Each structure stands twice: as structure tokens, then as C-alpha cells.
Amino acid sequence: MNLEQLIEEAKIARDKAYVPYSKFPVGAALLSENGKVYHGCNIENAAYTVGNCAERTALYKAYSDGDTKFNVLVVTADTERPVPPCGACRQVISELCPKDMKVILTNLKGDIQELTVEQLLPGAFSPEDLHAK
Numbered sequence: 001m002n003l004e005q006l007i008e009e010a011k012i013a014r015d016k017a018y019v020p021y022s023k024f025p026v027g028a029a030l031l032s033e034n035g036k037v038y039h040g041c042n043i044e045n046a047a048y049t050v051g052n053c054a055e056r057t058a059l060y061k062a063y064s065d066g067d068t069k070f071n072v073l074v075v076t077a078d079t080e081r082p083v084p085p086c087g088a089c090r091q092v093i094s095e096l097c098p099k100d101m102k103v104i105l106t107n108l109k110g111d112i113q114e115l116t117v118e119q120l121l122p123g124a125f126s127p128e129d130l131h132a133k
């Protein structure tokens with residue numbers, strides 16, 4: 001699975017978004033170490049605050065299937081710049097993914113920004129800060 005393919009997977013995931021309120025569909029594709037690709041889309045709710053972002057949907061799907069080792073995460077939306085994940089997703093990504101894992105932000109125009117998890121949320125609050133592992 002190359003990057004071009006993974007970006008296509010994120011676009012396919014985006015087509016599944018449930019976004020009656022924002023009308024802003026986002027797609028994610030998470031490649032696990034074993035080669036499996038998990039799709040994520042944003043899923044909103046009439047009780048607005050319980051909506052879930054595409055990135056966290058993909059991560060939670062993988063994790064709940066017992067797949068917890070990831071190689072790369074791609075996110076896409078119809079934005080001017082490569083879509084920037086929200087703060088909540090940055091926090092979750094930083095805990096569930098390796099610090100040096102690549103996060104590829106894209107948009108439908110084909111702009112690409114490649115970051116590491118560490119760059120996405122430098123100095124993230126972490127399990128070590130709780131004295132737990």
C-alpha cells in the first residue's frame with residue numbers, strides 16, 4: 001500500500017461521512033503494521049458535542065479490533081490547505097501512535113503536508129505524566 005493508494009482510501013472513507021450539520025466531510029485511512037487499512041469518517045449528531053472526527057473513528061475502529069500498531073495515518077478534506085486535525089484528535093493520535101509515525105494531511109486539490117506525531121502535538125500530555133504506562 002503506497003501513499004497514493006492510501007490517499008485514495010481516505011477519500012473513499014470521506015464519502016461515508018455523516019455530516020448533516022457541518023456539511024464538512026472528512027476521511028481518514030490508517031495503515032496498520034500488518035497491512036490492514038482502517039477507514040474513518042466524521043460522524044455527527046444532533047447533540048453536536050458527541051460527534052466524532054474521522055481520525056478518531058479510524059483509530060478506535062482499529063484499536064477495538066485489537067490492531068494497535070500503526071504505520072501511517074492519512075487525513076483528507078475539501079480544504080484550501082491540507083486539513084489540520086483538531087486538538088482532540090492530536091491528543092488521541094499522540095497517545096495511540098508512535099511519536100515518529102507519519103501523519104499525512106491532504107486536501108482534494110492534492111496538496112500534501114507530511115508531519116510526525118510529535119510535530120502534530122509537541123509536548124502532548126501523556127501517560128507518563130500520570131505516572132502510568
Ligand SMILES: O=c1ccn([C@H]2C[C@H](O)[C@@H](CO)O2)c(=O)[nH]1
Binds near residue numbers: 024026041084089
Ligand atoms: O481534521 C478534522 C477536522 C474536522 N473534522 C470534523 C469534525 C466535524 O464533524 C466537522 C467540522 O468540524 O469536521 C474531522 O473529522 N477531522
Ligand SMILES: [Zn+2]
Binds near residue numbers: 053054055087
Ligand atoms: Zn478531530
